[in-house]
Amino acid sequence: MPNRPARIAVIGAGPAGFYATGHLLDAEAAIEVDLFDRLPTPWGLVRAGVAPDHPKIKAVSKVFEKIAAKPGFRMFGNIEIGRDISHTQLLEHYDAIIYAYGAQTDxxxxxxxxxxxxxxxxxxxxxxxxxxxxxxxxxxxxxxxxxxxxxxxxxxxxxxxxxxxxxxxxxxxxxxxxxxxxxxxxxxxxxxxxxxxxxxxxxxxxxxxxxxxxxxxxxxxxxxxxxxxxxxxxxxxxxxxxxxxxxxxxxxxxxxxxxxxxxxxxxxxxxxxxxxxxxxxxxxxxxxxxxxxxxxxxxxxxxxxxxxxxxxxxxxxxxxxxYRGLPVEGVSFDEKRCVIPHAEGRALDAAGQPVPGVYCTGWIKRGPSGVIGTNKKDAFETAGALLEDLAAGRLHDPLSPTIKAIDALVSDHRPEAIEYGHWQSIDAHERALGDPHGRPRIKLCSWDELLAKR
Ligand SMILES: Cc1cc2nc3c(=O)[nH]c(=O)nc-3n(C[C@H](O)[C@H](O)[C@H](O)COP(=O)(O)OP(=O)(O)OC[C@H]3O[C@@H](n4cnc5c(N)ncnc54)[C@H](O)[C@@H]3O)c2cc1C
Structure with missing residues (x-):
């Protein structure tokens, strides 16, 4: 175990990514988590999938807000892993990566x-x-x-x-x-x-x-x-x-x-x-x-x-x-099931061996089925496997695991990236727009509107 917090990248700010993050940040070990999402908005399909006439189900986002308030949490939005930053680049900076990017297509x-x-x-x-x-x-x-x-x-x-x-x-x-x-x-x-x-x-x-x-x-x-x-x-x-x-x-x-x-x-x-x-x-x-x-x-x-x-x-x-999951370059992928092959959340290589420091959870692990709560148990399994590997010294050994190096990686490769505070201002703005009309929020729906709130 290095003499610094373990630095974990979680890819995908949907339910699986948030539950895994929460489990890691609640652990006894010193851990910091950077949660990446390709959108400027978190919550995955809770925001972009669950039917809008089911507001009680969407209210699970309150749980995610509590997780985001924990020490050691950071979010980078508007960064697509595999396009803006590669798997290899993440491995240079993080002790472990949890892929939780769902099933993005049909x-x-x-x-x-x-x-x-x-x-x-x-x-x-x-x-x-x-x-x-x-x-x-x-x-x-x-x-x-x-x-x-x-x-x-x-x-x-x-x-x-x-x-x-x-x-x-x-x-x-x-x-x-x-x-x-x-x-x-x-x-x-x-x-x-x-x-x-x-x-x-x-x-x-x-x-x-x-x-x-x-x-x-x-x-x-x-x-x-x-x-x-x-x-x-x-x-x-x-x-x-x-x-x-x-x-x-x-x-x-x-x-x-x-x-x-x-x-x-x-x-x-x-x-x-x-x-x-x-x-x-x-x-x-x-x-x-x-x-x-x-x-x-x-x-x-x-x-x-x-x-x-x-x-x-x-x-x-x-x-x-x-729904159908898509591969990220450099990460093993089961083309038939469209998931990351894994054992208890540890990503497996072509020979069926665990890849040190690479994990998966949620729909990209199980395929596109199960309700929001299914991802909690699933994410706990994955985060639990990671914590076990951390304790046993089995994580990956990154070259530059400092916050400074990570911030430089982000600003060099995706200067348009946004942080959690940006999302909070989008969130406050949307809620304020909705409030006079008795609506939970009026969403900003275009890239331009979402990024203008930066
Ligand atoms: C239409 C619909 C309605 C549903 N309704 C309900 C319901 O009423 N009740 C219920 O309990 N469950 C419901 N579900 C199921 C629930 O939404 C899923 O179980 C859950 O969202 C899956 O979580 P996930 O984190 O694996 O994926 P997602 O929620 O899809 O989150 C994945 C996140 O990863 C991000 N991402 C994708 N690719 C990248 C990348 N390359 N780099 C960075 N970020 C990336 C995405 O932007 C997204 O935010 C519904 C699902 C759908 C599709």
């Missing part, structure tokens, strides 16, 4: 028409309404009759719900003002959510599904024939988890509901996979194939295409088939 469906105007990954759409500066100019056309959301997870349900919220439901949220304006002009009256498997296999959670049934201006519609379980799902029902059983019961109850006078609908469809998106220069319809379910050798249930197809007219397709 998975592709690889079908014809996927890139037509009006076919948008949910990753981008979610980031747009949440005011992520990279997506400020996305400008999705909501003046269409129907949107089709492909996917059956919570993100699919979030985007469908956002599309049918009443203006009064959106008004008290921190949805970006540019998005509120577009939602107000929306002419979408039907949002179809299409899942490739049945109601028992859907990935959304029950509270999200229940919310769809309580929307102010939209009915949830399910064809009773599609809500009914196929023979395999019926056989599995009794052994299924309670949440999965509740989902099926909710779907069956929705299927019994009659249409009210609410002007919009959310239509939930099952056993459908997209084959092709068609249109003359922009989305006009989506061709879906009907699936049947089959049990695989490992006992799980998969969907298999039949020869029945169906065409759904629509002007917008939101592809919610998963």
């Amino acid at each position: 998975r592709r469906m690889d079908i014809p028409g996927e890139d037509l105007v009006g076919s948008i990954p949910a990753t981008a759409f979610v980031a747009w309404y949440n005011g992520h500066p990279d997506f400020y100019n996305l400008d999705p056309d909501l003046q269409v009759d129907r949107a089709v959301v492909i996917g059956n997870g919570n993100v699919a349900v979030d985007v469908a719900r956002m599309l049918v919220l009443a203006p009064e439901e959106l008004a008290p949220t921190d949805t970006g003002d540019h998005a509120i304006e577009q939602f107000a002009k929306s002419t979408i009256n039907d949002v179809v959510i299409a899942g490739r498997r049945g109601p028992l296999q859907a990935a959304y959670t029950n509270p999200e599904l229940l919310e769809l049934g309580e929307l102010q201006i939209a009915d949830v519609i399910i064809d009773p024939a599609e809500a009914a379980l196929d023979a395999l799902s019926q056989a599995d029902f009794a052994e299924a988890s309670q949440p999965d059983q509740r989902n099926v019961e909710t779907v069956l109850a929705y299927a019994q509901r009659s249409r009210t006078t609410k002007p919009r609908t959310v239509t939930m469809r099952y056993l459908l996979s997209p084959l092709e998106i068609r249109g003359d220069g922009r989305v006009e319809e989506i061709v879906m194939v009907r699936n049947r379910l089959e049990r695989t050798d490992d006992g799980s249930i998969r969907s298999v295409a039949t020869d029945q197809t169906e065409t759904i007219p629509c002007g917008l397709v939101l592809r919610s088939v998963g």
